[in-house]
Amino acid sequence: MLGFLLSRLVSGLIAIVSVSALVFWLIRTVPTSPALLVLGADAGDTVVAAFEAKYGLDQPILQQYATWIWRALTRFDFGQSYISGRPITTEIALTLPVTLELIVVSMTLCLLISIPLGTLSAFRPGSILDHAARAIAVIGVSTPGFWLGLVLILILSVRLGWFPPGDLPPVSQGIAAHAHSIVLPAFCLAIYYTAIISRMTRSSILEVLNQDYVRTAVAMGLPKSRVRLIYVLRNAMIPIVSVVAMSCGYMFGWAIVVEQVFNIPGVCRALLAGIFSRDYNLVLAAVLVITVAFVLLNILADVLYRVLNPRLSW
Amino acid sequence: MVAGSALQRTLQIARGNPSGSVGFLLVLVIVLPGLLAPVLPIADPNALNLAHRLQAPDREFLLGTDQAGRDLLSRILWGSRESITIAFGAVGFGCLVGVTLGLIAGYMHGTIVELLITRVFDILFSVPLLVLAIAVMGIVGSTKLEVWGFEISNAMKLIALIALSFAPALGRVAYASSLVEARSDYVRAKKAQGAGWLEIVFLDILPNAIPSVIVQATLFVGVAIIVEASLSFVGLGIAPPTASWGTMLADARTYIFSGEWWIAVFPGLAICITVVGFNLMGDALRDLLDPRGSSRSIFV
Numbered sequence: 001m002l003g004f005l006l007s008r009l010v011s012g013l014i015a016i017v018s019v020s021a022l023v024f025w026l027i028r029t030v031p032t033s034p035a036l037l038v039l040g041a042d043a044g045d046t047v048v049a050a051f052e053a054k055y056g057l058d059q060p061i062l063q064q065y066a067t068w069i070w071r072a073l074t075r076f077d078f079g080q081s082y083i084s085g086r087p088i089t090t091e092i093a094l095t096l097p098v099t100l101e102l103i104v105v106s107m108t109l110c111l112l113i114s115i116p117l118g119t120l121s122a123f124r125p126g127s128i129l130d131h132a133a134r135a136i137a138v139i140g141v142s143t144p145g146f147w148l149g150l151v152l153i154l155i156l157s158v159r160l161g162w163f164p165p166g167d168l169p170p171v172s173q174g175i176a177a178h179a180h181s182i183v184l185p186a187f188c189l190a191i192y193y194t195a196i197i198s199r200m201t202r203s204s205i206l207e208v209l210n211q212d213y214v215r216t217a218v219a220m221g222l223p224k225s226r227v228r229l230i231y232v233l234r235n236a237m238i239p240i241v242s243v244v245a246m247s248c249g250y251m252f253g254w255a256i257v258v259e260q261v262f263n264i265p266g267v268c269r270a271l272l273a274g275i276f277s278r279d280y281n282l283v284l285a286a287v288l289v290i291t292v293a294f295v296l297l298n299i300l301a302d303v304l305y306r307v308l309n310p311r312l313s314w
Numbered sequence: 315m316v317a318g319s320a321l322q323r324t325l326q327i328a329r330g331n332p333s334g335s336v337g338f339l340l341v342l343v344i345v346l347p348g349l350l351a352p353v354l355p356i357a358d359p360n361a362l363n364l365a366h367r368l369q370a371p372d373r374e375f376l377l378g379t380d381q382a383g384r385d386l387l388s389r390i391l392w393g394s395r396e397s398i399t400i401a402f403g404a405v406g407f408g409c410l411v412g413v414t415l416g417l418i419a420g421y422m423h424g425t426i427v428e429l430l431i432t433r434v435f436d437i438l439f440s441v442p443l444l445v446l447a448i449a450v451m452g453i454v455g456s457t458k459l460e461v462w463g464f465e466i467s468n469a470m471k472l473i474a475l476i477a478l479s480f481a482p483a484l485g486r487v488a489y490a491s492s493l494v495e496a497r498s499d500y501v502r503a504k505k506a507q508g509a510g511w512l513e514i515v516f517l518d519i520l521p522n523a524i525p526s527v528i529v530q531a532t533l534f535v536g537v538a539i540i541v542e543a544s545l546s547f548v549g550l551g552i553a554p555p556t557a558s559w560g561t562m563l564a565d566a567r568t569y570i571f572s573g574e575w576w577i578a579v580f581p582g583l584a585i586c587i588t589v590v591g592f593n594l595m596g597d598a599l600r601d602l603l604d605p606r607g608s609s610r611s612i613f614v
Contacts, residue, residue, distance in 0.1 A: 138597075142589035144540045260547075275452030276549075
């Protein structure tokens with residue numbers, strides 16, 4: 001087990017370093033120096049040189065990267081924003097919890113819909129409900145979340161006025177308004193994985209239903225509900241657990257578009273804002289934070305899969 | 315006679331897979347007019363017509379017009395060319411890289427080459443590639459990129475980045491088949507006859523890996539279309555004024571509150587129809603070609 005964990009950690013660490021190094025290198029090779037972005041295009045050479053010396057931009061790129069990643073990973077120090085002058089760490093601390101909350105709410109919503117849907121269609125294969133569930137799943141994986149967001153805003157917010165069309169007021173302004181605002185974006189982020197997980201639940205249950213131990217339990221005369229809940233559902237959920245962890249990681253990617261549509265002040269929108277305002281320290285920090293979260297969720301998925309499948313070797 | 319029996323057989327397969335046939339038809343409905351867009355009697359997708367701006371769907375403009383008076387139907391059809399080109403390019407390129415590596419890794423079972431390649435796949439799986447694609451497009455997107463004298467267009471960058479995210483999954487599918495085939499008797503016989511590894515990998519093993527790769531690739535076409543639209547939507551994909559579904563939806567954001575619903579609805583419907591089509595086709599192909607299911611489910 002230790003060897004397995006170690007190998008996954010090494011892969012993850014290589015992924016983190018290569019992603020951040022690639023982004024770092026691209027940023028530093030962009031023709032426009034951050035100095036010119038901040039000081040204006042007509043800044044004199046001496047001013048630019050002073051700026052670059054102050055932020056260490058005159059050092060060799062490898063050294064710059066080493067310093068940056070060391071500070072980032074050991075002290076959570078990502079430098080300061082060239083645009084606002086504030087420490088990037090503050091920016092991340094303000095925005096990351098918002099995205100995490102969005103993903104948690106979204107995954108909860110996803111499970112509340114997909115598990116019952118998948119279970120019901122597995123216990124009644126070929127029924128109208130099963131066909132409907134399949135149709136929902138096909139449409140779910142084929143609908144871009146951001147477009148669903150636009151359409152839902154159009155119908156539920158603009159026409160009917162049931163939900164706010166965007167923004168996420170902080171909890172301090174009232175938990176009801178906060179919860180009300182997060183429903184639509186969470187649903188849009190959830191739809192893709194709702195489709196995937198409901199189908200996986202269905203096929204996983206059908207597989208378990210064919211196992212000998214289920215037949216034995218039924219033959220022994222155990223009540224149907226007990227067999228279904230304890231023998232079937234519990235075992236069928238094993239593959240789902242690790243898919244849930246992995247899907248949470250993938251949600252960071254789709255959250256970029258969803259946060260943009262609903263104007264949600266999360267770390268993914270901060271990444272986009274950083275790209276467009278050329279606040280490259282913010283871009284670096286956001287990419288690093290998201291990559292670390294993604295890697296950790298992936299490792300968690302692998303570990304859970306093996307913990308729940310004792311037959312698999314480590 | 316031969317053509318007739320081929321047609322009969324196709325019809326037979328289609329009857330056995332109603333949902334796959336529906337998928338095929340949906341794809342055809344979008345792709346065919348897109349291919350024919352230059353010769354179809356439709357408006358110029360980029361012709362500004364301020365007299366007819368924000369026109370609701372009517373007889374003259376079947377799907378309405380946008381804020382510059384451009385015909386939405388025409389723009390959606392032209393946009394399908396962008397989406398399909400990028401999706402097929404990305405899946406094709408991803409197959410080329412991933413499948414080649416996967417086949418070699420499987421054939422070289424037990425060597426350092428296998429270890430190296432599977433390690434690279436593992437690492438790529440631990441990278442949030444959508445986030446990376448957005449960061450890379452954001453940093454290099456606006457600047458003109460030239461590599462060895464070739465100018466790299468935005469579409470090519472998108473193809474490369476999306477392909478990178480598909481390559482490891484496609485590679486693992488090929489790797490799985492290659493592992494099995496490399497140990498089979500016929501491959502050992504070929505080796506004994508003195509066939510080189512290139513010949514064995516590409517002439518003997520590859521044909522056996524193709525069915526599961528095709529299933530996976532078809533499902534990825536849909537994902538690629540959604541990824542391209544998402545990137546264009548946030549302004550990091552196809553650059554306006556070129557018609558693409560994502561940029562059209564980005565324009566639509568402004569008009570959602572003033573009631574011009576058609577700008578937001580129709581391009582998205584086009585995406586949905588196309589992706590549903592490819593997914594239904596992929597599902598049907600899975601039943602047909604890969605019933606044991608070594609191809610993975612659709613994840614980005």
